[in-house]
Amino acid sequence: NAGVTQTPKFRILKIGQSMTLQCTQDMNHNYMYWYRQDPGMGLKLIYYSVGAGITDKGEVPNGYNVSRSTTEDFPLRLELAAPSQTSVYFCASSYVARGETQYFGPGTRLLVL
Amino acid sequence: EDKVVQSPLSLVVHEGDTVTLNCSYEVTNFRSLLWYKQEKKAPTFLFMLTSSGIEKKSGRLSSILDKKELFSILNITATQTGDSAIYLCAVEAPGNTGKLIFGQGTTLQVKP
Numbered sequence: 001n002a003g004v005t006q007t008p009k010f011r012i013l014k015i016g017q018s019m020t021l022q023c024t025q026d027m028n029h030n031y032m033y034w035y036r037q038d039p040g041m042g043l044k045l046i047y048y049s050v051g052a053g054i055t056d057k058g059e060v061p062n063g064y065n066v067s068r069s070t071t072e073d074f075p076l077r078l079e080l081a082a083p084s085q086t087s088v089y090f091c092a093s094s095y096v097a098r099g100e101t102q103y104f105g106p107g108t109r110l111l112v113l
Numbered sequence: 114e115d116k117v118v119q120s121p122l123s124l125v126v127h128e129g130d131t132v133t134l135n136c137s138y139e140v141t142n143f144r145s146l147l148w149y150k151q152e153k154k155a156p157t158f159l160f161m162l163t164s165s166g167i168e169k170k171s172g173r174l175s176s177i178l179d180k181k182e183l184f185s186i187l188n189i190t191a192t193q194t195g196d197s198a199i200y201l202c203a204v205e206a207p208g209n210t211g212k213l214i215f216g217q218g219t220t221l222q223v224k225p
Contacts, residue, residue: 031210031211033211033212033213035215040122040217040218040220041217041218042117042119042201042202042203042215042216042217042218043156043201043203043213043215044215045212045213045214048210048211048212050210056210058212059214090155090156094211096211097209097210097211098145098205098211099144099145099147099161099203099205099211099212099213100145100147100158100161101211102158102211102213104155104156105155106154106155107154107155
């Protein structure tokens with residue numbers, strides 16, 4: 001099992017550009033999450049999904065969109081990138097809705113200039 | 114608004130010292146409290162606490178929860194340079210979603 005994979009590992013965007021952060025898990029987990037971690041801070045939940053076709057907002061959803069057309073994939077879309085979106089983005093998945101069971105991906109570091 | 118606050122934000126100690134990290138929370142219908150270690154990559158799960166007064170222990174690390182006073186502590190004894198990391202506290206929000214509310218983290222540096 002590859003676990004939770006994220007691509008790309010690192011990306012530089014110009015202000016106003018858009019991009020999609022990819023997240024894939026091969027563990028058949030229903031629950032998937034997107035977090036962002038700003039320098040010196042904890043993680044903040046952006047969006048989450050409890051199953052294919054079902055998504056909901058977390059603490060900081062503004063400027064982002066998600067979709068969940070399959071169990072495996074949970075892409076995060078940034079429209080009109082802004083410097084405030086410079087962060088490290090972590091995707092996580094779990095087989096039950098319990099925090100301690102979340103598997104984290106390696107993260108995507110995004111720099112918006 | 115639900116929130117989790119950690120203190121101190123950073124700490125520098127020498128090998129062999131004992132450290133205590135603090136986490137206080139204000140979360141309605143709290144489910145569980147979790148501690149993670151983060152070393153320049155994704156967080157690694159350490160402990161989950163749900164009941165007051167029951168210590169969880171793993172080697173030199175231990176943690177306890179006080180649900181009456183709404184806080185938890187993480188103790189690390191005989192610290193080693195390999196303990197240098199960010200320690201994150203998170204509280205699981207109510208509802209069957211697995212949503213986590215994280216604190217800011219405590220950055221621990223252990224000097225030789």
